[in-house]
Amino acid sequence: MKTLIKGTLISPISKEEVLFLDPGYIVINNEGKIDEIYSREPDGQYPEVFDFSDKLICPGFVDIHNHLPQFTISGLYRGNLLEWLNNIVFPTEERFANAEIAEKYAREFFQAVLRNGTTTTVSYVTIHKKATDKAFEQAEKVGIRAFLGNVLMDQKAPEYLTKNSAQLLEDSEEIVKKWDGMDKGRLHYVLTPRFALSCSFDLLEGIGKLAQKYDLYIQSHLAESKAELEMVSKIYSDFENYTDIYMKAGLLTEKTIMAHCIYLNPDEIDTLNRTGTKISHCPSSNRFLQSGIMPFRKLEKAELSIGLGSDVGAGYSLSMFSEMREAIESSKMIKFLHPEKEYSPLSSIEAFYLATLGGAKALSLEDEIGSLDVGKSADFSVIDYQKLNPCNEDFFNEPENIIARMIYGGAEKYIEKVFIRGKEVFRTE
Ligand SMILES: [Zn+2]
Incomplete structure (x- = not known):
């Protein structure tokens, strides 16, 4: 059974580069791994769909x-x-x-x-x-x-x-x-x-x-x-x-x-x-x-x-x-x-x-965890984007600015859900 996740994806590629897709789509397979990542809604039927529009999807x-x-x-x-x-x-x-x-x-x-x-x-x-x-x-x-x-x-x-x-x-x-x-x-x-x-x-x-x-x-x-x-x-x-x-x-x-x-x-x-x-x-x-x-x-x-x-x-x-x-x-x-x-x-x-x-x-696990990437485990958190950017400033929508706001704005309080291997393991009450 495949799951489709929709949201704004932000994830490291290297020490200098970041993947930023707004919106982005992640397809998760039945082993809890990321099968595909898209910048447009993929065709096909997904038995399970999570729509996290206006939320950031950040690797665990x-x-x-x-x-x-x-x-x-x-x-x-x-x-x-x-x-x-x-x-x-x-x-x-x-x-x-x-x-x-x-x-x-x-x-x-x-x-x-x-x-x-x-x-x-x-x-x-x-x-x-x-x-x-x-x-x-x-x-x-x-x-x-x-x-x-x-x-x-x-x-x-x-x-x-x-x-x-x-x-x-x-x-x-x-x-x-x-x-x-x-x-x-x-x-x-x-x-x-x-x-x-x-x-x-x-x-x-x-x-x-x-x-x-x-x-x-x-x-x-x-x-x-x-x-x-x-x-x-x-x-x-x-x-x-x-x-x-x-x-x-x-x-x-x-x-x-x-x-x-x-x-x-x-x-x-x-x-x-x-x-x-x-x-x-x-x-x-x-x-x-x-x-x-x-x-x-x-x-x-x-x-x-x-x-x-x-x-x-x-x-x-x-x-x-x-x-x-x-x-x-x-x-x-x-x-x-x-x-x-x-x-x-x-x-x-x-x-x-x-x-x-x-x-x-x-941990020598860079092929398994640490970023949102095809073949890796779907370990991620869902963060309220609006709370990080309450005045809806346009300049905010640069990945570097978003990351800085997460770091300095104490984004832990805006974490709504956490997934490991594609399964929800935490949600705010
Ligand atoms: Zn110690």
């Missing part, structure tokens, strides 16, 4: 870094990264030992993610196996694309949030077997060492082996704050630098996403490039915890693949519009801080690319 966002248990503590500042972890994050994550709480949080979290127009989320859960299982159950139920992992820590964290490395790897393997690749790849397991500080080298090496055995995704944090860097260099004094630890443990692969990457030297950037490691840019979190500003253009110039992460709860919002805004504004700050350097801040179109195709690429 891809949030490649956030923390499920932290979404109700976002905005609660308790000092820099290490202080904040000890003061507020760890006590919150402890509560996930209770499976009922874990289930409730997961349900609320995924609904909040969808409400913001994000159709793919890459999330840390907690150390608890049962909580991670509950998160997968809820993701399966609400229909979201979810990449999830139990947080792995065997040192330098409260006892209630650590286990020995053998136990952690055993837990992970069990969850991999149950959930990785479920529902034709809608759900994936991600090996999730929190960061080098909270993991022994034995554990990191074990994770590397497991990744290889099952061809798994890996996510972690890298070079986020100066205090963290100092502690890592003390604990891992035999290694050349922070990146070298992950490298020697076998954790840097094409399926690895490293968040933050603020303080990297040229050798480290080169290592990330050689291994195909992907970067999650988390600008709101970097500012919130006073960690620093990621040198976006430097990493981009080194041809690293970069996507955007809300990093909730250090990021204060699950909205990728908000994160795009932060990405642009933080790049302007670099210009302020280094007026002597040639530096062009991010454009709205570039930020839009990062939150969609950039994220898809970071």
Whole structure:
């Protein structure tokens, strides 16, 4: 059975180019994939037709870094990264030992993610196996694309949030077997060492082996704050630098996403490039915890693949519009801080690319998600166009202006519906 969708299509093609069809038509096949895209109403009979005239059809966002248990503590500042972890994050994550709480949080979290127009989320859960299982159950139920992992820590964290490395790897393997690749790849397991500080080298090496055995995704944090860097260099004094630890443990692969990457030297950037490691840019979190500003253009110039992460709860919002805004504004700050350097801040179109195709690429899924294109999954949101342009200004109808208004106008509140694989998974009441 084929479905016809009518609306104003806006979607990235590249970092510079955008598809804009007003009106546009999408034909979706019974597998939930986009069969055709037209600029005129196609002939033929469609058993199901959705007329979204005066609405924007925008590809679902891809949030490649956030923390499920932290979404109700976002905005609660308790000092820099290490202080904040000890003061507020760890006590919150402890509560996930209770499976009922874990289930409730997961349900609320995924609904909040969808409400913001994000159709793919890459999330840390907690150390608890049962909580991670509950998160997968809820993701399966609400229909979201979810990449999830139990947080792995065997040192330098409260006892209630650590286990020995053998136990952690055993837990992970069990969850991999149950959930990785479920529902034709809608759900994936991600090996999730929190960061080098909270993991022994034995554990990191074990994770590397497991990744290889099952061809798994890996996510972690890298070079986020100066205090963290100092502690890592003390604990891992035999290694050349922070990146070298992950490298020697076998954790840097094409399926690895490293968040933050603020303080990297040229050798480290080169290592990330050689291994195909992907970067999650988390600008709101970097500012919130006073960690620093990621040198976006430097990493981009080194041809690293970069996507955007809300990093909730250090990021204060699950909205990728908000994160795009932060990405642009933080790049302007670099210009302020280094007026002597040639530096062009991010454009709205570039930020839009990062939150969609950039994220898809970071997951090596650019042939499946991240834009409205023939052969890809029909993952999109429906946004009220009139509310973005209440005075009906003609000049507004340029794709660059529309994207800028979405980013700066807080378009999440105008999202009316969200579809994944052509099926509605969220609608406003
Ligand atoms: Zn994080």
